Amino acid sequence: MMLHPAVLLTISLAAAIVSPTLCGGVAAFAPGGSSSATTTTARPRGDGRHGVIVDHRRHDVVDNPRRLRPRTSTAAAAAGAGEVPDEDEDDPTRVVNPYADPNYPDLEFVNYDDPEYSADRSEYSDGSDDVIIDNVDATLAEIEAMREDRRKRNDEYQFETYHASVLRGGERSLGEWTVFQTDTFMGRGARLLRDPKAQGVPRLVRRDGILKVVSRGSKVIVDPEASWRVDGERIVHEERLATHDDFPALMMMIDDDDYDYDDDSDNDGSSRKSEDAAHVEGSRCWPDELSSLDFRGPGGNMCVGKAYTTCDATPLSSSSSTTTREHEERQRHEGPFREMRAELGVQENGMRFRVKLDYALLEEEEDDDDASVVPPPLHLRTLTVCRETLDGYWPRPSDNESSSSGGGAGGARDGGEGRSGGGVRRTDHQEEITRALFGPPGAPGGLYDPPPLGSEERAISNYMLLDFEGGATLLLPHRLDQHGEEEGEEDGGGRGEDASSPSSSQLGWVTSLDWTPGRIRYQVDRKVLGGTKLKGLRTLELSEVQGEDADRWRPKDGGSNMRQ
Incomplete structure (x- = not known):
């Protein structure tokens, strides 16, 4: 062509x-x-x-x-x-x-x-740079609004899940508390009695007696006109020593006026009951009014599966001329802190096993001249182990004994959910409860999946591993540094560490609880940030494995963080 x-x-x-x-x-x-x-x-x-x-x-x-x-x-x-x-x-x-x-x-x-x-x-524009910048700013604002909406929805989910699953909508939990004190706060003389090979590791001293405690939590409405419903709601916790009304056996044996745990008193004449009540009141691990915003990372509160954690802290210095809400929130969640209390728990099969960790500053370290430059570390003051049942019965059968008329907390339950045996009311799975809460100490084979702790020197200087009755094992830090790299971590992040190892502010801190309440074995790891942000959660990780197959599937990676 x-x-x-x-x-x-x-x-x-x-x-x-x-x-x-x-x-x-x-x-x-x-x-x-x-x-x-x-x-x-x-x-x-x-x-x-x-x-x-x-x-x-x-x-x-x-x-x-x-x-x-x-x-x-x-x-x-x-x-x-x-x-x-x-x-x-x-x-x-x-x-x-x-x-x-x-x-x-x-x-x-x-x-x-x-x-x-x-x-x-x-x-796509008229050529004006100002218009383009305005468009970019508007787009970024829309993206941030979408992210904030997702964060608020996650806050709502955590808030509602904690109230419905952990607190069970306000139902009572009956339990026994075992309190351990460290010799760190018993004076220099007590610390000199430590093992010479473990001078940096505190000794735990178990307090006499068991605390019988009733716990519950409920919602309250503080702002019925809130645009976002949960913004106007709060969760209020209640923990108190049990009274005679909670014990059918005590109601039959003694009068309320004569009741006391022991006849002894401390040096200042206050009764043991007052001392125990003060410990229960002072061991709360949450704000007075827990809001949905507290379930964000900096607040240290979260629940995942059958596990949960809560936290509260007291700032080291509260003097400030700035009183904005943003500043108050930052000060409440960012250290350094004078005191910090954290709780970690697992509940399943009508039972709950939780630990309360109470950290505080040593007076001699707080008064040190360098404390204003480098924040002093927090030390473990008390450790409380709480063994609870969630079905309205006490964990031990003897505490559920009732009169022949069926009066009392254990015998007056409508529907006859328990069965009578020798005048003692027991739940249908009392043997399982006894084994899971008061059985041999320690998790089988030790901690199922040990988390990474940094160098060996850091682990020895800051952590301790404990076994408790009920087949539970707890890994926890007994010493928490509150300073970061910029404040002079020349040794790499802790006492006796290699300079090439990551610092404490980089590694953060972890508390692990391993417990098998039934067929499933649980391990929950509470991993927090380092430095002055040690209240803030990095992750809350939960491992679940068949108890019988735990050794077969035990991780062999030497300790590593979970990956998403």
Whole structure:
């Protein structure tokens, strides 16, 4: 098929205008058997205006027309073979595109590394930088609003799940508390009695007697007009020593006026009952009014599966002229702290096993002159182990003894859920409760999945591993540094550490509880941040495995964090 030369010329011009990569190239045409042809050269304008300059010339026809291709450095060498060179081919400033493909001459290749490259923004703006910046700011604001909405929904989910699953909508929990005190706060003389090989590890002294405690938590409405419902709700906890009304056995044996745990008193004459009540009141591990916002990471509260954790702290210094809400929230969640209390628990099969950790500053370290520069560490003061049942019965059968008339907390339950045996009311799975709460100490084989603690020196200097009755094992830090790298962690993050190891502020701290209440074995790891943000949660991790198959599937990675 033979085309008129004018048609071919039009096609060539269109290609040159559409594809800038052809600018400066030479296109030869051989229309029919004509002895001469028109050669069109398209090149960029030199006057700074848009468009191309087209030259029309006459020359001899090339015997063997070649494929169209972008102008390259080899074009000049081929000019002597019959091609007419571009008048700009010797220009040393001409940029050669190394990405041009001769097989696809119509494609435009853009060199984004070219300092003279600029994007044409006329398609989506009026060219004003202020408009573009406003559009970007508006987009970022919309993205942040979406993120905040997701955070609020997660806060609501955590708040509602904690109230419904952990607190069971306000139901009572009856339990026994065992209290351990460390010799750290018993004076220098008590600390000198430590094992010479473990001077940095505190000894735990078990207090006499068992505390019988009734626990519950309920919702209260503080702002019925709140735009986001849970913003107007709070969770209030209640923990108190049990009274005679909670013990059918005590109701039969003694009068309320004569009741006391022991006949002895401490040196100042206060009764043991008052001392125990003070411990229960002072061991709360949550704010007075727990809000949904407290379930964000900095607050240290979270629940996952059958496990949960709560936290509360007292700042080291509360003097400040700034009283904004944002500042108050930051001060409440960021240290350094004078005191910090954290709780970690697992509940399943009508039982709950939880531990309360109470940390405080030593007076001699708080009064140190360097305390204003480098915050002193927190030390474990007391550890409380709480063994509870959630079905309205006490964990031990003897505490559920009732009179023949069925009065009392254990015998007056409607529906007769317990069974009578020798005058003692027991739940249907009393043997399982006894084994899970008061069985042999320690988890089988030790902690199921030991978490990473850093160097061996750091683990020895700051952590302790304890076994408790009921097949439970607890790993916890007894000493918490509150300073970061910028405050002089020359030793790498703790006493006696290698300088090349990560610092305490980088590693953070972890508390692990391993307990098997039934068929499933649970391990929950409470991992918090380091430095002054040690109240804030990094993660709350829960492992579940069949108790019988735990050894078979025991991790062998030497301790590692969970990955998402």
